Amino acid sequence: MSDTLDNLSYYNKYAEHFFETTYLLQIDDLYEPFLSYLPPKSLILDLGCGSGRDTLAFKNKGYQVEALDYSIELVKKATQLTGLNVKHESFYNLTTTTKYDGIWACASLLHCKRDQLIDVITRIHLALKPNGICYMSFKYGDKDREQNGRSFTDLNEEQAHSLLKDINHLLVLKQWITLDQRPDHDEKWLNILFKRVP
Known part of the structure; x- marks a missing residue:
């Protein structure tokens, strides 16, 4: 779990910088495909909410929102920004079943160990209601790597297919693929939208 602890240490140490560089980003073009499947006032879980930017956006659009993050410093930031009681919890420990209409995992599962991705995505799948929708995003690539004190699990189309094809009732x-919205980044992102079919 050392890479998990390294990531956690990074986000706790640089929470202020991370918050300031992410909370104002406009990503409505990513919200639209996800929200188009959700009825008004649906219950959404922001899984690994970071700054709380997306939690606040969904709240302001009239959805019910729960949020969690594993960095206690980001939990504090997100709680302050959103006015919600953001949970201090890891996606590895998600145990809720058949609760959410939507789960939003934007740039969070990229810190999940590759050999645990199938377990975490299965947990997400089980936490959705039938016909529930999940959005998740990864930096585009095919490697496990470290950069600036954090570990990343990159994903490409073939790896995503291999990862998801054996989960029953997942469509x-x-x-x-999208480009990073931050002005000083030129990375590509793989975006995935799936449904828990009855």
């Missing part, structure tokens, strides 16, 4: 709705 991939859309998979697409």
Whole structure:
């Protein structure tokens, strides 16, 4: 779990910088495909909410929102930003079943160990209601790597297919590549939208 602890140490140490560089980013083009499947006032879980940017956006759009993050410093930031009681919890420990209409995992599972991705995605799948929707995003690539004190699990289309194909009652709705919205980043992202089919 050393890479998990390294990531945690990074986000606790640089919470202020991370918050300031992410909370104002406009990513409505990512919200739209996800929210198009959700009825008004649906219950959404922001899994690994970071700054709380997306939690606040969903709240302001009239959805019910729960949020969690494993960095206690980011939990404090997100709680302050959103006015919600953000949970201090890891996605590795998600045990809720059949609760959420939607789960939003934007740039959070990229810190999940590759050999535990199938377990975490299965937990997400089980936490969705039938016909529930999940959005998740990864930096585009095919390697496990370290950069600036953090570990990343990159994903490409073939790896995503291999990862998701054996989960029963999971239907991939859309998979697409986008460019990083931050002005000082030129990375590509793999975005995945899937549904828990009854």
